[in-house]
Amino acid sequence: MELFQSLSIDWLKKKWYFVGFSVLLSTAGMISLLAKGGPQYGLDFRGGTLVHIKFREAPQLDRIRQVLGDHGLGNSTLQQFGPAANHEILIGLDLTGANQTDLEAGQRTIVQALGMEFGGGELPNWNEAAAGTLANHLAAAGVAAEAAQPIAERLVSFRDAPPHNGLIASFEDLRSVEGVTPQVLQTFQAEFSLPGFAVRSAEFVGPKVGAALRRQALMATLLGLASMLVYIAFRFEWVYGVASVLALLHDVVIALGLLSIANLELSLTVIAAILTLIGYSVNDKIVVFDRVRENVRLMRRDNFTNITNLSINQTLSRTILTGGMVLVGTLSIFLFGGDVLRGFGFVLFVGILVGTYSSIGVAAPLVASWQEFAQRDRRGGAPVRAAREQAKAKREKVKVGAKA
Amino acid sequence: MSRNLLQKGIAIAVVVVASIYGVIGLPTSMSGLRQNMADRLRLGLDLQGGTHLVLQVMVNDAINAEADQTIERLRTTLQTREISFGSITRIDATDIYAEGGVEVQGIPLVPVDQRSAFQEAIDETELGWTYQRGEPGSYRLRLRPLALAEIRQQTLNQSVETIRNRVDSLGVSEPTIQERGQGEFEILVQLPGVDDPARVKEIMQTTALLEIKRVQAGPYSSRQQALQAHNGVLPVGTELIESVERPEAGEPLVANQWYLVSRVPAITGRELRNARPGRDENNRPEVDFTLSADGARRFGEFTEQNIGNMLAVVLDGKIQSVATIQSRITDSGRITGRFSQQWANNLSLMLRAGALPASMQYLEERTVGPSLGADSIRAGVLASAIGLAAVFIFMPIYYRLAGINAIIALLLNMLILMAALGYVGATLTLPGIAGIILTIGMAVDANVLVFERIREELHAGKTAVSAVEAGFSKAVLTIVDSNVTTVIAAFFLFLFGTGPVKGFAVTLTIGLAANMFTAVFVSRFMFDYLLSRQPRQAAISI
Numbered sequence: 020m021e022l023f024q025s026l027s028i029d030w031l032k033k034k035w036y037f038v039g040f041s042v043l044l045s046t047a048g049m050i051s052l053l054a055k056g057g058p059q060y061g062l063d064f065r066g067g068t069l070v071h072i073k074f075r076e077a078p079q080l081d082r083i084r085q086v087l088g089d090h091g092l093g094n095s096t097l098q099q100f101g102p103a104a105n106h107e108i109l110i111g112l113d114l115t116g117a118n119q120t121d122l123e124a125g126q127r128t129i130v131q132a133l134g135m136e137f138g139g140g141e142l143p144n145w146n147e148a149a150a151g152t153l154a155n156h157l158a159a160a161g162v163a164a165e166a167a168q169p170i171a172e173r174l175v176s177f178r179d180a181p182p183h184n185g186l187i188a189s190f191e192d193l194r195s196v197e198g199v200t201p202q203v204l205q206t207f208q209a210e211f212s213l214p215g216f217a218v219r220s221a222e223f224v225g226p227k228v229g230a231a232l233r234r235q236a237l238m239a240t241l242l243g244l245a246s247m248l249v250y251i252a253f254r255f256e257w258v259y260g261v262a263s264v265l266a267l268l269h270d271v272v273i274a275l276g277l278l279s280i281a282n283l284e285l286s287l288t289v290i291a292a293i294l295t296l297i298g299y300s301v302n303d304k305i306v307v308f309d310r311v312r313e314n315v316r317l318m319r320r321d322n323f324t325n326i327t328n329l330s331i332n333q334t335l336s337r338t339i340l341t342g343g344m345v346l347v348g349t350l351s352i353f354l355f356g357g358d359v360l361r362g363f364g365f366v367l368f369v370g371i372l373v374g375t376y377s378s379i380g381v382a383a384p385l386v387a388s389w390q391e392f393a394q395r396d397r398r399g400g401a402p403v404r405a406a407r408e409q410a411k412a413k414r415e416k417v418k419v420g421a422k423a
Numbered sequence: 424m425s426r427n428l429l430q431k432g433i434a435i436a437v438v439v440v441a442s443i444y445g446v447i448g449l450p451t452s453m454s455g456l457r458q459n460m461a462d463r464l465r466l467g468l469d470l471q472g473g474t475h476l477v478l479q480v481m482v483n484d485a486i487n488a489e490a491d492q493t494i495e496r497l498r499t500t501l502q503t504r505e506i507s508f509g510s511i512t513r514i515d516a517t518d519i520y521a522e523g524g525v526e527v528q529g530i531p532l533v534p535v536d537q538r539s540a541f542q543e544a545i546d547e548t549e550l551g552w553t554y555q556r557g558e559p560g561s562y563r564l565r566l567r568p569l570a571l572a573e574i575r576q577q578t579l580n581q582s583v584e585t586i587r588n589r590v591d592s593l594g595v596s597e598p599t600i601q602e603r604g605q606g607e608f609e610i611l612v613q614l615p616g617v618d619d620p621a622r623v624k625e626i627m628q629t630t631a632l633l634e635i636k637r638v639q640a641g642p643y644s645s646r647q648q649a650l651q652a653h654n655g656v657l658p659v660g661t662e663l664i665e666s667v668e669r670p671e672a673g674e675p676l677v678a679n680q681w682y683l684v685s686r687v688p689a690i691t692g693r694e695l696r697n698a699r700p701g702r703d704e705n706n707r708p709e710v711d712f713t714l715s716a717d718g719a720r721r722f723g724e725f726t727e728q729n730i731g732n733m734l735a736v737v738l739d740g741k742i743q744s745v746a747t748i749q750s751r752i753t754d755s756g757r758i759t760g761r762f763s764q765q766w767a768n769n770l771s772l773m774l775r776a777g778a779l780p781a782s783m784q785y786l787e788e789r790t791v792g793p794s795l796g797a798d799s800i801r802a803g804v805l806a807s808a809i810g811l812a813a814v815f816i817f818m819p820i821y822y823r824l825a826g827i828n829a830i831i832a833l834l835l836n837m838l839i840l841m842a843a844l845g846y847v848g849a850t851l852t853l854p855g856i857a858g859i860i861l862t863i864g865m866a867v868d869a870n871v872l873v874f875e876r877i878r879e880e881l882h883a884g885k886t887a888v889s890a891v892e893a894g895f896s897k898a899v900l901t902i903v904d905s906n907v908t909t910v911i912a913a914f915f916l917f918l919f920g921t922g923p924v925k926g927f928a929v930t931l932t933i934g935l936a937a938n939m940f941t942a943v944f945v946s947r948f949m950f951d952y953l954l955s956r957q958p959r960q961a962a963i964s965i
Contacts, residue, residue, distance in 0.1 A: 123785055147618050175794075217794070219792050225786040239919035287923070291924045291927050294912040295913075298911070301909075305905050337875045340821070340871045344864055344868075345861070345865075347813040348806075348860045348863055349861075351806040351809035356856075356857065357802030357803070
């Protein structure tokens with residue numbers, strides 16, 4: 020099967036449309052970034068405390084806010100996380116609202132406050148227990164040590180699979196799990212609590228770390244870009260390097276803008292996605308440039324615009340096939356990779372579209388325009404060249420005449 | 424098969440066998456197989472659940488402590504040499520980068536001979552210090568750069584050791600405890616499978632410096648009252664310490680009291696041989712301890728000389744309990760105080776593990792619960808499966824038999840990647856799984872580049888053999904270029920990234936390296952092998 024055979028699209032003729040499209044897209048992103056006062060930093064970069072909690076019943080945000088307020092956490096932010104049916108929320112404390120000690124203790128205070136309200140207590144929450152902890156308790160309750168671990172693992176997978184999805188309502192639910200005896204249930208009853216929620220994750224990032232990570236992320240991105248410039252300049256010519264890096268900047272700006280429009284946070288994993296996008300985008304440009312270089316050798320007499328158009332057309336089937344395949348991968352990360360990878364998948368998906376486009380719409384026209392300009396400059400453009408040729412011919416004639 | 428081809432085949436077979444061994448080892452049973460795979464492929468904290476902590480050691484505490492000791496020594500030296508001086512005070516090192524120091528105020532118009540005697544005293548006894556002359560007769564002592572660096576490094580090392588001891592006694596399996604970064608005095612602690620971070624944090628952060636000191640006077644109801652009782656000046660070698668002692672049963676709870684105690688402890692936690700939780704006669708939690716031989720001898724002397732006096736058990740600068748010495752005590756004692764059974768357990772654990780040389784501050788704390796980790800694994804596996812399925816369906820449709828070739832190369836790539844992760848001891852994180860999905864994409868890219876090139880050559884009228892030859896040789900350079908640029912990007916991620924992001928960089932780099940082998944070498948081998956078994960003019964399925 021072949022989809023793209025001997026195409027002859029004049030890409031460079033459309034370059035002004037491309038410019039318009041790029042300007043439009045980046046402006047839209049810029050406006051969103053400006054309107055929202057910069058990118059929405061994730062916890063890694065802004066610092067603070069964030070607790071991710073799953074409730075058994077649909078959480079009533081007002082009630083939770085009230086409970087937190089009663090414990091001196093009135094300035095915490097509440098936010099639903101994922102689809103409403105998951106009953107998950109994020110409770111956050113900002114750096115501005117509290118000092119270091121408060122933030123550090125914040126996680127604990129939040130969990131304790133909720134525990135009092137939703138039926139927890141001094142005892143550890145069974146729904147938060149890892150297999151190792153359960154095995155220890157089982158062993159202490161008289162279950163043989165080698166049997167305890169498998170039972171604990173079965174219990175954990177029973178709890179985490181549907182229909183419980185991480186939260187059992189009563190220890191009686193566990194009766195159906197293989198190896199669970201009434202004695203085991205009694206032990207759990209005595210040594211654990213079963214509040215109506217479980218902490219999925221809890222994070223605290225101090226102010227120093229946030230600032231350091233921001234600096235590091237910026238360094239990584241800038242050094243990544245700079246090294247691409249050097250590599251391409253080394254492998255091709257400096258014009259190719261400059262054109263690629265301009266195209267990469269264009270990609271990054273658009274990806275960040277769209278991230279802001281989509282209301283997603285800029286986190287460490289998103290930075291990883293941006294660097295990956297840089298890598299992929301450069302890769303895509305190299306494929307086109309490689310072909311341009313090859314064709315320049317083959318078609319010495321042709322002008323640069325034609326060569327570039329031909330090269331794009333020749334590599335187009337590869338561009339679309341690979342792009343499509345990687346796109347499917349990133350789309351599946353975006354859709355199925357879970358909430359942690361949502362922003363990552365988004366930036367890669369958008370980035371691969373933009374990165375592929377910018378090879379054809381930004382980098383190639385830049386190089387072609389420069390080459391045309393440089394050639395005209397060196398030889399003084401077509402009319403000058405014609406005049407020069409004539410003068411040269413005249414001189415030749417004179418020489419020949421003198422000899423004669 | 425030609426000899427060249429045979430050699431290549433053997434090389435590939437060796438890699439395959441090594442990779443399979445790397446993933447599954449030499450299992451003897453199904454459960455052994457599962458166990459081996461779990462051992463070799465280590466999951467990151469974000470996938471298996473656990474706690475990640477970054478602590479900063481406040482090394483200035485140790486510098487201040489050093490300055491205090493120097494002050495004590497200097498005082499003795501100056502007194503024995505009969506050199507007159509005014510006051511000696513510490514210049515506080517207030518943050519981790521501060522140098523600290525000691526300020527010596529002399530009496531103005533010190534005789535010149537005394538001045539040189541003073542300098543001699545410092546030169547001879549305080550080797551780690553240099554001095555600067557300030558106002559007439561006053562000096563400012565600073566730690567020499569080497570001594571300063573040594574104190575800081577020692578404090579950091581000792582903190583790492585102490586935390587390791589404490590974590591070990593908690594029974595956490597495979598913890599990571601190591602220095603992080605450079606010159607920031609940070610310690611990275613990773614505790615897989617820990618689901619109770621609050622307790623761990625408390626145990627790690629408490630300094631747990633135990634001292635037993637002689638009570639000189641007290642109690643006083645407040646600091647002011649204590650100062651007034653001594654006309655505002657404390658006797659030399661004493662200090663005021665707050666007590667957090669609990670009242671006896673039935674007594675009303677009163678505000679914390681203050682005691683005047685000797686500055687130098689009779690014994691410290693260093694002289695402990697063991698500590699364990701127990702219960703006192705009223706069945707309240709307490710901690711019983713026994714002393715080392717040397718400590719017991721000194722404690723015996725101390726208690727013998729002080730029968731009838733009071734002693735204070737001081738923990739981290741707070742008096743836990745005060746008791747009257749009834750008789751000579753040698754090798755055991757107990758700490759009672761206002762604490763729960765859990766705290767008694769923790770305290771005895773910390774005393775056994777030793778005191779921290781400096782206080783610590785948490786810079787970062789991340790805990791992932793076990794069920795979120797399990798969900799992440801499911802999500803990651805689903806996303807990778809979909810990515811793989813797309814390739815498996817598309818490639819044979821579009822490239823026919825060559826598509827199968829690409830699939831085999833891709834599967835081998837995945838196998839090598841998994842084995843390499845095990846061999847280099849890297850951990851698989853959620854972003855790492857994303858790295859695998861991207862590797863799939865890049866691997867397909869290499870195949871597509873080659874196949875498209877072969878098709879072009881075939882269109883140009885070349886035979887199958889020369890088209891394959893030309894296709895590979897022309898595409899290889901492009902493949903190398905594109906892989907190198909992605910590896911450069913991954914390198915910077917590795918350099919600047921933290922945990923999970925590093926995992927992504929490692930996975931992607933290994934995947935791309937494997938890709939160079941599978942998509943170029945192995946795929947070429949498969950083409951050559953098929954062609955070698957066909958008549959020279961036969962077509963290839965692409």
